[in-house]
Amino acid sequence: LYILAIETSCDETSVAIVENGTIIKANIVSSQIETHERFGGVVPELASRKHVESITWIIEEALEKSGVAPSELSAIAVTQGPGLIGALLVGVVAAKALAYALELPLIAVHHIAGHIYANQLVHELQYPLVSLVVSGGHTELVYIESEGNFKIIGQTRDDAAGEAYDKVARALKLPYPGGPYIDRLAQEAGEALALPRAWLESDSYDFSFSGLKSAVLSALNQANMKGQPLDPGSVAKGFQASVVEVLVEKALRAVKAYGAKQLLLAGGVAANQGLRQQLAVRCAEANVPLLTPPLGLCTDNAAMIGAAAYLKFQRGQFSSLDFKAEPLLSLEEWSV
Numbered sequence: 001l002y003i004l005a006i007e008t009s010c011d012e013t014s015v016a017i018v019e020n021g022t023i024i025k026a027n028i029v030s031s032q033i034e035t036h037e038r039f040g041g042v043v044p045e046l047a048s049r050k051h052v053e054s055i056t057w058i059i060e061e062a063l064e065k066s067g068v069a070p071s072e073l074s075a076i077a078v079t080q081g082p083g084l085i086g087a088l089l090v091g092v093v094a095a096k097a098l099a100y101a102l103e104l105p106l107i108a109v110h111h112i113a114g115h116i117y118a119n120q121l122v123h124e125l126q127y128p129l130v131s132l133v134v135s136g137g138h139t140e141l142v143y144i145e146s147e148g149n150f151k152i153i154g155q156t157r158d159d160a161a162g163e164a165y166d167k168v169a170r171a172l173k174l175p176y177p178g179g180p181y182i183d184r185l186a187q188e189a190g191e192a193l194a195l196p197r198a199w200l201e202s203d204s205y206d207f208s209f210s211g212l213k214s215a216v217l218s219a220l221n222q223a224n225m226k227g228q229p230l231d232p233g234s235v236a237k238g239f240q241a242s243v244v245e246v247l248v249e250k251a252l253r254a255v256k257a258y259g260a261k262q263l264l265l266a267g268g269v270a271a272n273q274g275l276r277q278q279l280a281v282r283c284a285e286a287n288v289p290l291l292t293p294p295l296g297l298c299t300d301n302a303a304m305i306g307a308a309a310y311l312k313f314q315r316g317q318f319s320s321l322d323f324k325a326e327p328l329l330s331l332e333e334w335s336v
């Protein structure tokens with residue numbers, strides 16, 4: 001059973017063909033990084049235009065590469081939200097046109113459910129589980145009692161982890177998006193700059209990264225004013241240590257409190273080597289099975305949308321041709 005899935009929520013145009021929600025037949029990802037790089041962030045209007053230019057040939061390429069004929073497809077899936085409205089609309093319109101022309105059911109997918117279920121493309125999931133979602137726009141601990149039932153037990157009160165990475169990278173004059181550059185600097189650095197950790201209330205699963213970001217910016221400014229600039233490596237290492245420690249400790253506390261059988265890592269920041277290493281160490285100590293997506297499935301891609309779409313397909317939960325893109329779509333409400 002093949003689902004053709006489309007993802008255009010931000011600055012990647014991607015189309016995948018996924019078999020039974022678990023096997024990738026094709027997963028074409030066209031990144032717009034070069035378009036947005038010189039602006040230091042995603043420019044929404046440019047993102048939409050790029051999606052329009054690319055979507056048709058990427059659909060064709062995905063079909064070609066998969067060896068699956070349009071007549072063999074069982075459904076069309078697309079990211080409904082959250083994301084940039086103009087970017088989402090391109091994928092949604094393309095998906096509706098395909099579904100109408102091929103007379104196939106449509107499945108509207110939550111982008112973060114996609115990030116979480118990227119794990120289903122490589123792992124066997126066991127419920128209940130807890131997922132640590134760390135991406136460009138989200139930082140959440142999600143309790144998933146059974147397949148497709150999402151409960152957010154903690155989230156960021158200000159910046160998302162990826163957003164904090166990108167802002168600190170910008171202050172260090174690193175290219176956009178800066179997460180991977182900070183990650184690399186942190187791995188290579190010797191000394192780490194001492195920085196605070198935002199634990200919040202002792203029983204809270206929420207996160208906060210804006211205080212840490214401010215601490216980095218003011219340390220950089222003060223050092224510059226003294227004419228003794230900080231070593232970027234020590235800043236990257238200190239920043240990463242603070243982010244990772246809080247993420248890992250709260251995730252493990254949630255796993256224990258909710259009796260989770262597995263901890264799933266998800267989202268673009270799941271590609272972070274420091275986070276993956278620290279989670280692996282702490283999960284091994286605590287005897288918690290840790291599932292991480294392969295690097296290529298951490299950042300935005302359509303295969304993960306095809307994986308999540310399968311949950312709805314199995315339950316016959318389809319969307320009508322007039323469903324709307326939702327920039328602020330709720331994960332909990334998307335539950336099956």
Ligand code: ATP
Binds near residue numbers: 082
């Ligand atoms: P969302 O999924 O919340 O809508 P998004 O789709 O824009 O946001 P993703 O594609 O999931 O975000 O992730 C992109 C983010 O991941 C960027 O902020 C980027 O810097 C960060 N990132 C990617 N690789 C790494 C890494 N190795 N270390 C830290 N951050 C990383």
Ligand code: MG
Binds near residue numbers: 010011012299300
């Ligand atoms: Mg992106």
Ligand code: FE
Binds near residue numbers: 300
């Ligand atoms: Fe994403």
